[in-house]
Amino acid sequence: MSLNGWLQIVLFVAAVLLLAKPMGLYLIQVFERRKTFLDPVLVPCERLIYRITGVKPEEEMRWTQYAVAMLVFSAATLVLTYIIERIQHLLPLNPQHLPAVEPSLALNTAISFTTNTNWQSYTPESTMSYLTQMLGLATHNFWSAAVGMALAIAFVRGISRREAKTLGNFWVDLTRGTFWVLLPLSVVIALALVSQGVVQNFRPYDTAKLLEPQRVTGSDGKSRTVTTQTIAQGPVASQEAIKMLGTNGGGFFNANSAHPFENPTPLSNFLEMLSIFLLPAGLAIALGQMVGSPKHGWAVLATMVVLWFAGTVTCYWAESQPNRLLHGVDQHISLAQSGGNMEGKEVRFGIANSALFATVTTDASCGAVNSMHDSFTPLGGMVPMANILLGEIVFGGVGAGLYGMLVFVVVTVFIAGLMVGRTPEYLGKKIESYDVKMSMLYLLIFPFIILGFAALTVLMPNLGLSSLTNHGPHGLSEILYAYTSATGNNGSAFAGLNANTHWYNYSLGIAMFFGRFMMIVPMLAIAGNLAGKKIAPASAGTFPVTTPLFSVLLAGVILIVGALTFFPALSLGPILEHLLLRAGHTF
Amino acid sequence: MADVIALSLAAACFALGLLYVRGCDRLRGARS
Numbered sequence: 001m002s003l004n005g006w007l008q009i010v011l012f013v014a015a016v017l018l019l020a021k022p023m024g025l026y027l028i029q030v031f032e033r034r035k036t037f038l039d040p041v042l043v044p045c046e047r048l049i050y051r052i053t054g055v056k057p058e059e060e061m062r063w064t065q066y067a068v069a070m071l072v073f074s075a076a077t078l079v080l081t082y083i084i085e086r087i088q089h090l091l092p093l094n095p096q097h098l099p100a101v102e103p104s105l106a107l108n109t110a111i112s113f114t115t116n117t118n119w120q121s122y123t124p125e126s127t128m129s130y131l132t133q134m135l136g137l138a139t140h141n142f143w144s145a146a147v148g149m150a151l152a153i154a155f156v157r158g159i160s161r162r163e164a165k166t167l168g169n170f171w172v173d174l175t176r177g178t179f180w181v182l183l184p185l186s187v188v189i190a191l192a193l194v195s196q197g198v199v200q201n202f203r204p205y206d207t208a209k210l211l212e213p214q215r216v217t218g219s220d221g222k223s224r225t226v227t228t229q230t231i232a233q234g235p236v237a238s239q240e241a242i243k244m245l246g247t248n249g250g251g252f253f254n255a256n257s258a259h260p261f262e263n264p265t266p267l268s269n270f271l272e273m274l275s276i277f278l279l280p281a282g283l284a285i286a287l288g289q290m291v292g293s294p295k296h297g298w299a300v301l302a303t304m305v306v307l308w309f310a311g312t313v314t315c316y317w318a319e320s321q322p323n324r325l326l327h328g329v330d331q332h333i334s335l336a337q338s339g340g341n342m343e344g345k346e347v348r349f350g351i352a353n354s355a356l357f358a359t360v361t362t363d364a365s366c367g368a369v370n371s372m373h374d375s376f377t378p379l380g381g382m383v384p385m386a387n388i389l390l391g392e393i394v395f396g397g398v399g400a401g402l403y404g405m406l407v408f409v410v411v412t413v414f415i416a417g418l419m420v421g422r423t424p425e426y427l428g429k430k431i432e433s434y435d436v437k438m439s440m441l442y443l444l445i446f447p448f449i450i451l452g453f454a455a456l457t458v459l460m461p462n463l464g465l466s467s468l469t470n471h472g473p474h475g476l477s478e479i480l481y482a483y484t485s486a487t488g489n490n491g492s493a494f495a496g497l498n499a500n501t502h503w504y505n506y507s508l509g510i511a512m513f514f515g516r517f518m519m520i521v522p523m524l525a526i527a528g529n530l531a532g533k534k535i536a537p538a539s540a541g542t543f544p545v546t547t548p549l550f551s552v553l554l555a556g557v558i559l560i561v562g563a564l565t566f567f568p569a570l571s572l573g574p575i576l577e578h579l580l581l582r583a584g585h586t587f
Numbered sequence: 588m589a590d591v592i593a594l595s596l597a598a599a600c601f602a603l604g605l606l607y608v609r610g611c612d613r614l615r616g617a618r619s
Binding site for chain 2: 111
C-alpha cells in the first residue's frame with residue numbers, strides 16, 4: 001500500500017461527499033416537479049411524450065398500479081431488445097456483418113439489460129452490431145436506471161406521505177428521470193471521456209500490421225503465425241457515460257473499463273468511478289430532504305460510506321500482499337513497480353485504483369470492471385463478491401440501492417423496537433406485521449435464488465461444472481460469483497467461467513429477473529402500506545434515525561444478515577482457497 | 588422453435604410477476 005494510493009482513495013471519498021448534496025437537491029427538484037434550469041428545453045419534450053402516449057401526468061397510482069406499469073414497461077422493452085438482437089443481421093449499422101444473436105443468449109442479454117444487470121455472456125465486439133449496442137442495449141442503460149430511480153422516489157414518497165393511497169405516477173417519474181437527470185449528465189460525462197481519448201465513431205474495425213508476427217495455437221490445436229491485429233471501434237463514449245452513471249456496467253468491449261478505448265487514463269478512471277456513486281449518493285440526500293429529516297439522509301449515506309470504505313481497505317490490503325508462491329521474485333512496491341498482485345490489473349491504474357474500482361463497482365451494482373476480479377487474491381476477490389452478497393445496498397444501483405437500504409432500515413427499526421419492547425416506528429410511521437413480512441420476503445428471495453442456483457449448478461457436471469476453467473474452491477467461487485452477480489443485478493464476473501451455454505444463459509436470466517422484479521414488488525408493497533399510515537409525533541421512546549447509533553445499528557444488521565446467510569458458502573470458496581494458498585496449493 | 592421457448596419463458600416470468608403483485612396486495616388485505 002502506498003501514500004499515493006491512499007491519497008487517491010481519500011480524494012475520491014471527498015469528491016463523492018461534496019457532490020452528494022447538490023445532486024440530491026437537484027433530484028428533488030426533478031421528481032417533485034419544481035422549476036429547473038432545463039425546463040425551457042425539456043418541458044415541451046415532456047408534454048409531447050405525454051400527448052403521444054396518452055399519459056395523464058396528474059393521475060397518481062397506487063402501489064399495485066405502479067408495479068404493474070413498471071412490469072409492463074420492462075416486458076415491452078425486453079421483447080424489443082430481443083427482437084433487435086435476433087434480426088441485427090438484417091438491420092443497418094453492422095459494418096462487421098455480425099450474424100443474429102443465438103436465442104438463449106439473446107434472451108439472457110435482453111433480461112440482463114432490462115434488469116440493470118448488464119451481465120454479458122458474450123464478447124460484445126464480435127457479437128453485437130453498433131445498432132444493437134445503441135438501440136437494444138444502451139437505451140436500457142437509460143431506462144433501467146430511470147426505473148430504479150422512479151422506484152426509489154416512490155418508496156420515499158411512501159415514507160413521507162401521510163394517509164395517502166398513491167405513490168406518484170410511474171410514467172412521469174420515468175420520463176423526468178431520463179430527460180432531466182440521465183440524459184444531460186450523460187452528455188457532460190461522455191464529452192469529458194472523449195477529451196481523455198474514449199472513441200466515438202461508426203467506422204468498421206481497423207486492422208493493424210504487427211511489428212513482430214506472433215506464433216499462436218488456435219482452438220483447433222494447430223499452430224499458426226498471426227501478422228495482423230483487429231482493433232475494434234464504435235460509439236463507445238456515449239455508451240460509456242450512461243454505463244457508469246446508470247450503474248449498468250455492460251462494456252462496449254469485452255475487457256470493459258480495462259480497455260484503453262473505454263477508460264484510457266487515470267482521470268477517465270476517476271470520472272467513471274465518480275459517475276457510479278453520483279446518483280446513489282444523491283438519492284440518499286434526497287431521502288433526507290423529502291422526509292423532512294436531512295440528518296436521516298446523511299446517516300444512511302454515512303452507513304454506506306463506512307461499509308464501502310471497509311471493503312476498499314480490505315481489498316487494497318489483500319491485493320498489495322506479495323504472492324508467497326512466487327519464490328525469488330521481488331514483489332515489493334518501489335518506483336519501478338506497483339508491487340503486490342498485479343495479475344489481471346492495468347499498469348496505468350495500479351493496485352489502489354483497481355481495488356477502489358472493484359469495490360465501487362460491486363457496492364453500487366454497476367458491474368463494470370477495470371481489472372479482472374478472477375485474478376484477485378482469494379481474499380481480495382471475496383470483497384467484491386461480499387459487497388454484492390450484502391444485497392447491493394452499499395450505495396447500490398441507481399434507485400435500487402436506496403430502496404434496498406430502506407428495507408434494511410425497516411428491519412433495523414423493527415429490531416430496535418424489539419430491544420426496548422415498543423412498537424417500532426420509522427419517522428413517525430408504525431412498522432407493523434405486513435411491513436415486516438414484506439421486508440423478510442425481500443431479504444429471503446435474494447439468498448434463495450443465489451444459493452439455490454449455485455447448489456444446483458455444482459451438482460451438474462455436464463451442464464454446470466464443464467464451464468469452469470478452475471477447479472476446487474476457486475471453481476466454486478466462479479459459480480457463486482456468477483449467480484450472486486446476476487441476482488444482485490451487478491453484472492461483473494469472475495472471468496474463468498464460460499457462461500455462454502444454454503444452462504447458464506437461461507438460469508442466470510431467471511436469476512436476474514427474479515433478483516430484480518421479485519424484490520421490487522414487496523418493496524413497493526411496503527411503500528404503499530407506509531403511505532397510508534398516520535404520522536405519530538416523536539416521543540421519548542422513539543428510536544432516532546439520525547444519530548451515529550442508528551448508523552452503527554444499521555451497518556450491524558446488514559453485516560449480520562449477510563454473514564449469517566452467506567458465510568458457509570464463502571468459507572467453501574474464497575476463504576478455503578486463501579488457506580490452501582498459504583499451504584502452497586493453487587487452483 | 589428456440590425463439591418460442593425464449594419468449595414463452597419471458598412471458599411466463601412476467602405473468603408470474605403480475606400474479607405476485609396481486610398476491611402481495613391480497614396479503615395486505617388478509618392483515619385486517
